[in-house]
Amino acid sequence: MTGFINKKMKDIIDNYAADFTELQSIRKNDWFSKHRKSAFNFFKESGFPNTKNEDWKYTDTKPITKNVFSNISNTNIVARDNEVNEIIFKDLECINLVFINGAYSEEYSDIKNISDKVIIKNMANALVNDENLLKEHLTQHIDQDSSSFTALNTAFIQDGIYINIPKDIDIERPININYISMDGSNAFATHPRNLILMGENSNATIIENYVGNGDSNYFTNSVTETFLSQGAMLKHYKIQQESFNAFHIGSLNTSLSKDSRFESHSVSIGGALVRNNINANLNGEGAEIIMNGLYMTDNAQHVDNHTHVNHLKPHTHSHQNYRGVLNGKSRGVFNGKVVVHPKAQKIEAYQNNANLLLSDDSEIDTKPELEIYADDVKCTHGATVGQLDDDMLFYLRSRAVDEQTARSLLTYAFADEVLNEINFKEIKNKLEQLVISRLPDSSLIREYV
Amino acid sequence: MLNIKDLYTAVENKKILEGLNLSVNAGEVHAIMGPNGSGKSTLANILAGKDGYQVTQGSVTYEDKNLLELSPEERARKGVFLAFQYPVEIPGVNNIYLLKAALNAIRKHKSEPELDAMEFMSLVKEKMKLVQMNEDLLTRSVNEGFSGGEKKRNEVFQMAILEPKLAILDETDSGLDIDALKIVAEGVNSLRNKERAFILVTHYQRLLNYIKPDYVHVLSKGKIIKSGGPELAIELEEKGYDWIH
Ligand SMILES: Nc1ncnc2c1ncn2[C@@H]1O[C@H](COP(=O)(O)OP(=O)(O)OP(=O)(O)O)[C@@H](O)[C@H]1O
Ligand SMILES: [Mg+2]
Numbered sequence: 001m002t003g004f005i006n007k008k009m010k011d012i013i014d015n016y017a018a019d020f021t022e023l024q025s026i027r028k029n030d031w032f033s034k035h036r037k038s039a040f041n042f043f044k045e046s047g048f049p050n051t052k053n054e055d056w057k058y059t060d061t062k063p064i065t066k067n068v069f070s071n072i073s074n075t076n077i078v079a080r081d082n083e084v085n086e087i088i089f090k091d092l093e094c095i096n097l098v099f100i101n102g103a104y105s106e107e108y109s110d111i112k113n114i115s116d117k118v119i120i121k122n123m124a125n126a127l128v129n130d131e132n133l134l135k136e137h138l139t140q141h142i143d144q145d146s147s148s149f150t151a152l153n154t155a156f157i158q159d160g161i162y163i164n165i166p167k168d169i170d171i172e173r174p175i176n177i178n179y180i181s182m183d184g185s186n187a188f189a190t191h192p193r194n195l196i197l198m199g200e201n202s203n204a205t206i207i208e209n210y211v212g213n214g215d216s217n218y219f220t221n222s223v224t225e226t227f228l229s230q231g232a233m234l235k236h237y238k239i240q241q242e243s244f245n246a247f248h249i250g251s252l253n254t255s256l257s258k259d260s261r262f263e264s265h266s267v268s269i270g271g272a273l274v275r276n277n278i279n280a281n282l283n284g285e286g287a288e289i290i291m292n293g294l295y296m297t298d299n300a301q302h303v304d305n306h307t308h309v310n311h312l313k314p315h316t317h318s319h320q321n322y323r324g325v326l327n328g329k330s331r332g333v334f335n336g337k338v339v340v341h342p343k344a345q346k347i348e349a350y351q352n353n354a355n356l357l358l359s360d361d362s363e364i365d366t367k368p369e370l371e372i373y374a375d376d377v378k379c380t381h382g383a384t385v386g387q388l389d390d391d392m393l394f395y396l397r398s399r400a401v402d403e404q405t406a407r408s409l410l411t412y413a414f415a416d417e418v419l420n421e422i423n424f425k426e427i428k429n430k431l432e433q434l435v436i437s438r439l440p441d442s443s444l445i446r447e448y449v
Numbered sequence: 450m451l452n453i454k455d456l457y458t459a460v461e462n463k464k465i466l467e468g469l470n471l472s473v474n475a476g477e478v479h480a481i482m483g484p485n486g487s488g489k490s491t492l493a494n495i496l497a498g499k500d501g502y503q504v505t506q507g508s509v510t511y512e513d514k515n516l517l518e519l520s521p522e523e524r525a526r527k528g529v530f531l532a533f534q535y536p537v538e539i540p541g542v543n544n545i546y547l548l549k550a551a552l553n554a555i556r557k558h559k560s561e562p563e564l565d566a567m568e569f570m571s572l573v574k575e576k577m578k579l580v581q582m583n584e585d586l587l588t589r590s591v592n593e594g595f596s597g598g599e600k601k602r603n604e605v606f607q608m609a610i611l612e613p614k615l616a617i618l619d620e621t622d623s624g625l626d627i628d629a630l631k632i633v634a635e636g637v638n639s640l641r642n643k644e645r646a647f648i649l650v651t652h653y654q655r656l657l658n659y660i661k662p663d664y665v666h667v668l669s670k671g672k673i674i675k676s677g678g679p680e681l682a683i684e685l686e687e688k689g690y691d692w693i694h
Pocket of ligand 1: 460461463465483484485486487488489490491492501534
């Protein structure tokens, strides 16, 4: 961590400290209080990371720290039906969970018709009623020296989702968690916290959808912890479509046991300043993680994707494929780190990052990293940065396609390579439509794909 | 229909065409032959509107208008079609959707009603027979993973659907087996009519056995150095290019 806390940083921390004290005073002292306090102390000592920190070299958090946010959820925000309906899937039956400005909305959530063995409940509720299981797992699947953002989240957890899928259960309906941020009276920060426990050979699909309306200014600081028991399978989708004035720092932490499989698909198109972290520990032989990511940025957006995979056991696999489309003056970062620990022989790690720069002023910093402490491993990594292909553009135009449409079409085709990895048809379609809607001439593109 | 006058072009200051003249009337088929690197594809690309060529002198008119100031898509809508020497693969763009949109853009330009999916598919069925195209190529991405011959056939198939006024075929016969060559030739012949003109770029007299050209031109070092009838192609086949000066 940065260690040195200057005067400005102290003022910033004091703002958070005031909110923390207020929150502690309205909350009764429970088993989790000591975690909150130690997390807050960690945050106080380390402050927000600056660019001298190698992990934050390309992403300056000043825009976030400059703002004063209220960290206490306002439960009085009322959503409108049409706003919520637009966000949740129409043609796909899901278990819908809705949060509005950080607070769980019973009105819009629907946890009916679930096998009673399965637990799905909001975190505020679980913190009170599921102490035993939470004690065992909550904060246990994040790195010991995790970032101060995660510590801040732990200190301020107000709500989120707790999911526990027991042994051999296969939940067919996707669990769709929607974090909706709406214009409030003042700038606010939310700290959603999700805990997902997958029993042996269980199977689930989970969507985390972060949505903001218009140009509202807020800060989402989310943390998800997942634990996969032997043979469990989790398909995880993260859709980041925050408002263009929002800040989003999201960390997905996962521990994988023997023969378990985690599939992550991340689509990041919103936000002013965004950081998506994935930290994965492959703790058992035969564990496998797939990480697909797409980021699309324009104007002055900044999107940073950070992945960190630890191959701790032999015969583990990781497969990463991230693609970026950058326009305007936007900036993208991809930093993928794969660490192969001693004795983790016969592992396979694949990492690729391809970027399309649509403008002269857009910029990408891509840094695939490999640290290998075993000798019998198969690792490949690569990164590319390019522009739209002139020959393809000319071919399309010679077939009567307008220049702008041809550009959008090729941009879409580039992005769609990532979405093609999704085999859940309805989710894939929805994400494709989302991507298309962000491109110029979107209605015309639909004729060609 | 097409009038090229004293055309000089360069790419990155490398001179390619140097005083080319060519005049093509509706209903005619012109074959252009010439050594590698003489500028045949450059000519084809300039006619279709590819970026990156500077025209330093001369003019090109198409239907009495300045062709060079039109964008590639405008030219396509006005009936110019280029069958590429090396058709590019475009992953993620559906072959048949591209063709449908192209056809409708051209029809719209001509103030003809657009075809709906059903009408379009029956047209596709009819034309597919003509070039004996494999049906599963239709739904794939444009040229992606097509064999060399399949790419060429796809170009002719597109031409058959789009029914251009001026079709430029850049070595469409190269890389085709003898059966495919006949099929492609039949495709062209079936489209021949009084309103339509063809420019066939080829290295082989063989093609001209199947498509009888009205004129044969020799392009060398950026200009046409000899023109004649079909017999010129036979002469070239026997003697090569060296004897012409
Ligand atoms: N973009 C470019 N940059 C530089 N040189 C070019 C470019 N395009 C064409 N040339 C050069 O211009 C000349 C003519 O090329 P062109 O492709 O027109 O030849 P061609 O007659 O079609 O040859 P072939 O029979 O081999 O197809 C060649 O020397 C080629 O290298
Ligand atoms: Mg050529």
